[in-house]
Amino acid sequence: MRILLLGMGSRGDVQPLVALGQRLGRVGYTVSLAAPADLGHVVAGSGVDFEPLSFDLEAPLREGLGRDSLRGSARTQVREARLMRQVMAGTADALAADVSRLVATADAVVSGALTFDVVDALLAPGRAAGNGPPTKPHVYAVFAPVWPSAHGDSVALALRPRATTVVNRAWSSLAGRVALDLFRPAGDLVRARKGLPRRRFRHYTAAAERTPTLLAASPSVVPHAADWPPALRQTGYWVRDDAGAALDPVLEEFLAAGDAPVFVGFGSMPTPDPAGVSREVASALARLGVRGVVSEGLAGLRVDRAPGLLGIGSAPHESLFPRCAVVVHHGGAGTTAAAVRAGVPQVVVPHAADQPYWGRRMADLGVAPPPIARKDLTAARLQRALEVALSPGARETAYALGERVRAEDGAGDAARLVDAYLTRWA
Incomplete structure (x- = not known):
């Protein structure tokens, strides 16, 4: 059949x-x-x-x-x-x-x-x-x-x-x-x-x-x-059999060179001001002193190569997310699922449709701070959200949820x- x-x-x-x-x-x-x-x-x-x-x-x-x-x-x-x-x-x-x-x-x-x-x-x-x-x-x-x-x-x-x-x-x-x-x-x-x-x-x-x-x-x-x-x-x-594909060698080298970074990517969601969003993201990461991986996606985000900061194209989430400290994303169903399965905390920046729901659920489950609407994203708000996501409580809760879902x-x-x-x- x-x-x-x-x-x-x-x-x-x-x-x-x-x-x-x-x-x-x-x-x-x-x-x-x-x-x-x-x-x-x-x-x-x-x-x-x-x-x-x-x-x-x-x-x-x-x-x-x-x-x-x-x-x-x-x-x-x-x-x-x-x-x-x-x-x-x-x-x-x-x-x-x-x-x-x-x-x-x-x-x-x-x-x-x-x-x-x-x-x-x-x-x-x-x-x-x-x-x-x-x-x-x-x-x-x-x-x-x-x-x-x-x-x-x-x-x-x-x-x-x-x-x-x-x-x-x-x-x-x-x-x-x-x-x-x-x-x-x-x-x-x-x-x-x-x-x-x-x-x-x-x-x-x-x-x-x-x-x-x-x-x-x-x-x-x-x-x-x-x-x-x-x-x-x-x-x-639903996760494909071969979900854990190899990462790009440049990304692999970056991950191995220091602490687990913060991932930032908005998937297939374009943004009216990609340069401005990229600056806000880089500023928030710099203020916290954490490393970052920024995915270009359809949002068109761009970051200058600098110590502790790497811009990438697409990468398999099932391989990348478990090696990150926090995943900052748009709240798409697939990206949310990958972050949950990875057992890492999240910051959700919903753009449209069902994305606010996933942002609320992550906050209610204790693996993320309250979501930040796309139109409200600033370096200061992202920094405060990341402080919550980087806390030991969020890490422990995300790890436990990931174990249940992976089973x-x-x-x-x-x-x-x-x-x-x-x-x-x-």
Whole structure:
């Protein structure tokens, strides 16, 4: 049986699916992973077949509308949502065509949040069958808790994040409506071509609740919520078999030359003032007298080579983070997971979407100070946050959490759940 994994999004949306693909391959499935064309390097060498989508992701994020949308996310969520919808609408034609072609040749599909609606449209049984079962097995995979819930610590978008209240459920339901509006353009195109009506939100939620769903987040980090739908099954994080790749020799030499450094990197999040952010970071590290590794990323951070300070390109987090004193990052689900598994304290600088949630969770778990919003990042605030993260208490708590999370087999559990579902379907 051939399983198609759809990894629309950034590296953090693709890399966990590589891990799932490897484990499904062990069970005996033929697995292919579709992702933006310029993310093929994330899949390379894994043993999972790569199916490039007909557009890039990182290049548009570096300039134009994609960059503007992420710049706006540092200011208001309304502007973020409006511009992100334009980004999704701009790729709708290509995404609908690509996914239609790939789904047609697959026996089963695992989709993420950005492709759930278009896959649901493609697998709809047709107008005469109403809301019957999909024509092929469909599994929904997510890396953040996105279901409406009253439990603030178990839902990414909560109005009262540290309380259990109906207000949280109402607010996160509203967030789901906004998300559907952002991600539905490709699904709308498919439904129009099939002569199916445009879905209302209640139909969308009903489809999501009856689709077998995997939440790839450790229960030690995201507590189970009693009001999650029965179709949702939570596993630990999905980590690929060969995650601990070798580091660049220059970076390896730097790490060996002194104390464990502070890592600073914002992944795929651009920033409107990379030079200014780089100066603030270098200043904070210098004031504390600690060494630093600064990752360029899509933020475009740059630091001058100096004693105790090194600028790098990309590096495997699973190999680098355990050798750092603190990880300063944007709060992406994948980066947060890697820092948790490394057992080191964190400082989270959220930019958009679910990143504030991960920042709050790290603070609540005692492995990080309260998050610093991207628009509020200064050298003084970063210095104070690093002082907390460098404390013995934060180090001990992070180490203990890392031990618990590393003991989980998230990708293996997920592969077993997918296999069981496909066996029942057959």
